Amino acid sequence: MKFIDVVQFAAASLRGSRARTLLMILAMSIGVAAVVVLTALGEGARRYVINQFSSLGTNLVLVFPGRTETAGIGPGMLLGQIPRELSLDDAQALLRSRAVGRIAPLTIGSSQISRNAKNREVIVLGSTYNLLVIRHMSLGQGQFLPAGDVHSSESICVLGAKINRELFGNESGVGKQIRLGDRRFRVIGVMTSQGESMGFNTDEIVIVPVASAHILFNTSGLFRILVEARSRDTIEQAKKDVEIILFARHNGEKDVTVVTQDAVLATFDRILRALTLAVGGIAAISLAVAGILIMNVMLIAVSQRVQEIGLLKALGAPAAQIRNLFFTEAVLLSGVGSAVGLILGEAGVLVIARIYPSLPVAAPWWAVLAAIFISLGTGILFSVWPARSAARLDPVTALAGR
Amino acid sequence: MIELLNISRSFTVGDQQVTALRDINLNIGAGDYVSIMGPSGSGKSTLLNLIGLLDRPTSGVYRIDGGNVTDLNDEQQARVRSEKIGFVFQSFHLVPRLSARMNIELPLMLAGVAVDQRRARVEELLKNYGLTDRADHRPDQLSGGQRQRVAIARATSMRPSVLLADEPTGNLDQTTGREVINLLEQLTEQNVTLILVTHDPALGSRAKRQLHMVDGQIVSLTESSR
Numbered sequence: 001m002k003f004i005d006v007v008q009f010a011a012a013s014l015r016g017s018r019a020r021t022l023l024m025i026l027a028m029s030i031g032v033a034a035v036v037v038l039t040a041l042g043e044g045a046r047r048y049v050i051n052q053f054s055s056l057g058t059n060l061v062l063v064f065p066g067r068t069e070t071a072g073i074g075p076g077m078l079l080g081q082i083p084r085e086l087s088l089d090d091a092q093a094l095l096r097s098r099a100v101g102r103i104a105p106l107t108i109g110s111s112q113i114s115r116n117a118k119n120r121e122v123i124v125l126g127s128t129y130n131l132l133v134i135r136h137m138s139l140g141q142g143q144f145l146p147a148g149d150v151h152s153s154e155s156i157c158v159l160g161a162k163i164n165r166e167l168f169g170n171e172s173g174v175g176k177q178i179r180l181g182d183r184r185f186r187v188i189g190v191m192t193s194q195g196e197s198m199g200f201n202t203d204e205i206v207i208v209p210v211a212s213a214h215i216l217f218n219t220s221g222l223f224r225i226l227v228e229a230r231s232r233d234t235i236e237q238a239k240k241d242v243e244i245i246l247f248a249r250h251n252g253e254k255d256v257t258v259v260t261q262d263a264v265l266a267t268f269d270r271i272l273r274a275l276t277l278a279v280g281g282i283a284a285i286s287l288a289v290a291g292i293l294i295m296n297v298m299l300i301a302v303s304q305r306v307q308e309i310g311l312l313k314a315l316g317a318p319a320a321q322i323r324n325l326f327f328t329e330a331v332l333l334s335g336v337g338s339a340v341g342l343i344l345g346e347a348g349v350l351v352i353a354r355i356y357p358s359l360p361v362a363a364p365w366w367a368v369l370a371a372i373f374i375s376l377g378t379g380i381l382f383s384v385w386p387a388r389s390a391a392r393l394d395p396v397t398a399l400a401g402r
Numbered sequence: 403m404i405e406l407l408n409i410s411r412s413f414t415v416g417d418q419q420v421t422a423l424r425d426i427n428l429n430i431g432a433g434d435y436v437s438i439m440g441p442s443g444s445g446k447s448t449l450l451n452l453i454g455l456l457d458r459p460t461s462g463v464y465r466i467d468g469g470n471v472t473d474l475n476d477e478q479q480a481r482v483r484s485e486k487i488g489f490v491f492q493s494f495h496l497v498p499r500l501s502a503r504m505n506i507e508l509p510l511m512l513a514g515v516a517v518d519q520r521r522a523r524v525e526e527l528l529k530n531y532g533l534t535d536r537a538d539h540r541p542d543q544l545s546g547g548q549r550q551r552v553a554i555a556r557a558t559s560m561r562p563s564v565l566l567a568d569e570p571t572g573n574l575d576q577t578t579g580r581e582v583i584n585l586l587e588q589l590t591e592q593n594v595t596l597i598l599v600t601h602d603p604a605l606g607s608r609a610k611r612q613l614h615m616v617d618g619q620i621v622s623l624t625e626s627s628r
């Protein structure tokens with residue numbers, strides 16, 4: 001029997017029982033569409049996070065005070081010491097490494113900002129000129145913090161776009177005076193509106209020189225040091241150098257944590273990939289269910305077409321050919337089902353992309369392939385039994401319809 | 403060309419043995435016209451099914467064209483059915499969702515005959531059996547006589563040397579039945595062996611050789627000199 005005839009005969013049988021065929025295709029396509037849409041969502045979330053991270057800067061090494069992941073008890077702890085803080089000089093010392101390009105020390109606190117009668121609570125970031133470059137921020141008006149002595153505690157500040165709007169309306173605050181706590185600051189610049197990134201809204205902050213922030217909050221420690229390696233290849237070297245320099249400065253005490261942004265990113269990437277895989281897997285179960293449905297329906301089809309099978313045998317069809325016919329029917333069912341499902345799924349992805357434009361949804365290719373393979377696979381697997389039972393029928397009893 | 407030697411067939415029903423055929427010996431030549439008659443349950447259909455390779459004997463040897471077919475496996479038997487044997491059934495056994503044309507084409511398709519060759523042969527058969535204007539009708543849109551004509555056209559589409567008909571007129575009125583028998587008899591003139599099971603003595607007596615069966619045995623073999 002020619003292949004094309006097998007396909008046409010199987011297609012004719014499927015057309016013969018339209019309602020049943022449509023239901024099967026529906027079940028299969030819902031399964032495939034679910035896999036496509038759910039993995040597209042997971043993948044979208046992953047890409048979203050990665051985009052957000054890279055908008056924070058590139059080739060970054062982050063330094064925190066304290067050792068977050070050591071479980072052991074160090075000598076410092078036995079003596080009841082709190083971990084030594086990161087100082088501005090620690091930060092400056094990092095520039096000794098040749099792998100390090102730029103650094104930006106970071107102090108953070110919150111304060112009352114006021115201008116005439118208007119005032120509000122605001123997050124104050126103490127940093128240096130390099131913050132702008134390292135964090136890929138962009139300045140709207142005026143100037144950013146001046147490059148120069150990091151220890152200089154000039155009373156100048158740069159406002160987030162929203163803070164400027166709240167205090168000065170549509171005018172620019174550049175050149176005007178504001179108060180942070182009980183100190184007066186001169187506005188030298190305003191940031192452009194960038195919106196939220198990683199839960200941190202740069203529109204609602206005030207940036208001051210790090211030394212000024214230390215005075216404002218009466219501390220000398222740093223919340224974080226942002227270290228930018230000279231290139232992608234020197235990230236690991238920069239991390240090592242930073243550790244060596246800081247441990248040496250802290251008398252060998254390993255009381256700082258140094259992580260590369262890539263490592264943080266990789267962790268998120270792993271978590272979100274696992275999540276995508278998990279939802280994809282759950283959706284794939286519905287495909288298996290559809291496969292079982294197909295098996296049942298094919299078994300019913302075999303019992304409904306016993307006489308036809310007997311006839312085919314009488315007309316000289318060997319068992320293998322009959323098996324092949326029923327097998328082809330099931331494969332056609334799952335094939336058409338997965339094609340329809342792919343179309344439905346991609347349409348769903350388009351709709352989601354319309355509704356949430358900021359989420360870069362797209363079904364990963366491996367999920368699409370897996371959906372097709374699973375649906376065809378279950379279709380094939382679950383049609384083996386019905387096809388075999390059809391082929392095994394005894395022609396005489398089958399013809400008699402018994 | 404058909405040789406049955408000591409053929410027996412028994413069925414096991416529960417713990418009982420039902421013997422449908424006992425020690426049948428029969429030779430049928432090419433182009434023979436044989437009718438099989440006998441009371442219900444005498445084993446006519448069982449014999450026909452054995453000759454058509456739809457069933458296997460419990461014991462005995464069956465030869466077609468000198469070759470032993472009892473020992474062939476299922477696939478080889480299917481091939482013999484496809485190439486040498488045509489069936490006509492009492493209840494027509496047409497595939498309900500297929501048109502008359504496609505029903506006739508079915509054995510050719512199963513045998514993998516090339517499309518243009520297939521088309522030509524089917525059109526010829528439709529014409530010979532007066533079905534050309536019914537070619538695209540489904541079986542439920544055809545009369546009983548037309549259905550049986552489609553079935554005969556289908557049975558002959560592979561140009562078999564043996565045609566087996568189990569009460570082909572059983573579901574037809576007398577005139578239509580006559581027409582169907584005429585069509586079958588015409589085939590014997592083309593050297594096709596026709597084996598016809600019937601309850602109608604008038605039809606059965608038209609055959610050159612008439613077999614009477616009782617209780618799984620051939621009790622008489624009449625050779626008419628028509």
Ligand SMILES: Nc1ncnc2c1ncn2[C@@H]1O[C@H](COP(=O)(O)OP(=O)(O)OP(=O)(O)O)[C@@H](O)[C@H]1O
Binds near residue numbers: 413421442444446448
């Ligand atoms: N599959 C089977 N299982 C058990 N017994 C069977 C089977 N097929 C046939 N028989 C028995 O074999 C005997 C012959 O049956 P068969 O069908 O050949 O009779 P028949 O001559 O064709 O009768 P009818 O004229 O009614 O068609 C009967 O006794 C029947 O009960």
Ligand SMILES: [Mg+2]
Binds near residue numbers: 446447
């Ligand atoms: Mg019978």
